[in-house]
Amino acid sequence: MAVSSAPGKVYLFGEHAVVYGEPAVPCAIERRATVSVEERSDDRLRVDARDLTLDGFTVEYGGDSAGGDGENSPEVSVRQSLLEAATGYVDGAIGQARDATDTPDAGFDVAIESDIPLGAGLGSSAAVVVATIDAAVRELGTEIGPRDLAERAYEVEYDVQDGQASRADTFCSATGGAVRVEGSRCNPIAAPNLPFVIGYDGTSGDTGELVGGVRELRETYGFAASTTEAIGDLVREGERALEAEDLNALGELMDFDHGLLSALGVSARSLDAMVWAARDAGALGAKLTGAGGGGCIVALDESDETVRALGHTPQCIEAFRAELDAEGLRAEE
Ligand code: PMV
Numbered sequence: 001m002a003v004s005s006a007p008g009k010v011y012l013f014g015e016h017a018v019v020y021g022e023p024a025v026p027c028a029i030e031r032r033a034t035v036s037v038e039e040r041s042d043d044r045l046r047v048d049a050r051d052l053t054l055d056g057f058t059v060e061y062g063g064d065s066a067g068g069d070g071e072n073s074p075e076v077s078v079r080q081s082l083l084e085a086a087t088g089y090v091d092g093a094i095g096q097a098r099d100a101t102d103t104p105d106a107g108f109d110v111a112i113e114s115d116i117p118l119g120a121g122l123g124s125s126a127a128v129v130v131a132t133i134d135a136a137v138r139e140l141g142t143e144i145g146p147r148d149l150a151e152r153a154y155e156v157e158y159d160v161q162d163g164q165a166s167r168a169d170t171f172c173s174a175t176g177g178a179v180r181v182e183g184s185r186c187n188p189i190a191a192p193n194l195p196f197v198i199g200y201d202g203t204s205g206d207t208g209e210l211v212g213g214v215r216e217l218r219e220t221y222g223f224a225a226s227t228t229e230a231i232g233d234l235v236r237e238g239e240r241a242l243e244a245e246d247l248n249a250l251g252e253l254m255d256f257d258h259g260l261l262s263a264l265g266v267s268a269r270s271l272d273a274m275v276w277a278a279r280d281a282g283a284l285g286a287k288l289t290g291a292g293g294g295g296c297i298v299a300l301d302e303s304d305e306t307v308r309a310l311g312h313t314p315q316c317i318e319a320f321r322a323e324l325d326a327e328g329l330r331a332e333e
Contacts, residue, residue, distance in 0.1 A: 003333035004135040005034040007325040008116035009123040009172040010196060010289040010298040012242075012250070013257050014181075014235040016214050016264060018166050020225075022232030023182040025189070025239065026123070026172040029196055029322040033114035033127035034332065037135035040107035047090050049112040086118070086125070092156035093129045097136030100144055100152065108136060117318070119204030121290020125160070126169030129153045134329055146329065150174035150186070164208050176328030178242065192245040194324040195302040197278065198289075199310040201270035202317035205293025210266050217264060224264065231260050251284025251300045258287035266292030270315035275299075277316070281309035 007028040014024025040046070090110055098104050110132060116124040130153045137144055144152070153170035171186040172179045178191035217224035234253055241249035258275055261267055267275075271288045278286035278299035283306045286299035299306045310319030 001036055001038040001333065002135040002139040002331075003034065003036045004131040004138070004329060005032045005332050006127040006130040006134070006173045006329045007032050007123075007176060007327070008127050008322075009169055010198065010296070010322075011121070011168070012178065012194070012298075013238045013253065014231060015121075015168075015290055015292075016211070016261060016266060017228040017231035017235070018168060018181060019211060019214070020218070020228050021183055022228060023180055023235045023239075024166070024168055025178055025180055025235060025242070026168040027178045027191065027194060027196070028172050028176040028325040028328060029122070029198070030325045031116045031122065031320075031322050032325075032330075033112060033116055033124065033131050035113075035128065035131040035135050036111040036333075037132065037139045038109045039139050040109055043105040043107040045091070045094055045107060046109045047087060047112070048110065049086065049114075086128075088160040089125045089129050089156060090132055092159055093132035093153070094136055096133050096152040096156060097140070100133070100137055100148075101140040101142045103140055106136075106140060108139070110136075117200050117296065120200055120295035121205070121288070121292070122198070122296055123169035123173055123290075126153060126157060126173045129156045130170060130173045130329055134331070138331065146174045149329065161207065164211055172328070174328050177326050178324065180239065189239065189242065191242050191324060192247070194247075194250075195300060196322050196324065197283065197299045197301050197306040197310070198320055198322050199274040199278065199297045199299070199313070199316045200318040201268075201274065201294055201296075201315050203270070203294035205266075205268070205291045205295055207291040210291045210293050214264050214266065227260055227263055231257060234260070247284055247300060251286075254285030254287045254298075254300060255279070261288055261292060268292065268294050270294060271297055273315040274310060274313055277309045277313040278306045281305040 018024035157165040283299035283301040
């Protein structure tokens, strides 16, 4: 058996604008998906998932099929589309491992454990895909480098998400730390220890719909296009603050970024409530992370005040500290 784990991420800056070629800075966080893979004697694939903030599920299917059958339909409390995506991600990851090792008929038992909320802007699917490809490839006695792995994981996300995926989540999960993404160029960048606090509203936004909404706004109003350009300028300023290890400036820029994302229509009442609870508690800055519409916010606070305040915010169902994770993919076994 081979076991690999990979981290989730937050966007420090730049989501949505990255779709239009602006740079973005995602950062890996200390919350992981752990995937165990064991080769089977047949060509089937059995997937057992726990703790994906759903009730857990098991599906078994032939190596070539793209999902579970009706009888095995899992008991879950999340949107069906998310669940189909979850099986699609594992299926795609196994396809990439088979391709990388030239073993099209290899079958596997896959067990997933994750403490990253699903579909909430924390890169849960990327972490699962990165860890699954790595564990399956190692189970077959091979290894692939982090860039190849990240690119294969991106291809899986691109397929499952119908082309609506940037390389941010998969590259960040594979390499860890802070990353600069601009188009197809992804590079690790230096960053100080970042005291992230995350608030989760228990829901998820629809990335495709939210990206579509921003696209429409940009087509209708010139100033919406200027807003995504302004986010790009803000990201470049943020890179300088990271280099200077200036947490106060980073916080201020996070607040600014949230304002611009709100102007683009991708925030939500629950996200705004959590952002303001964090700011009122003394966080250096706070913003939504990921596509928006619901899901998570990220704040910067070294003290325990933001976690405490979010704990008393009705719109927040979970608040936790998750510092920058300098380590990306990790072979556990
Ligand atoms: O919600 P997430 O973590 O998948 O982030 C989506 C970020 C977008 O910029 C809106 C889209 C993308 O693929 O970059």
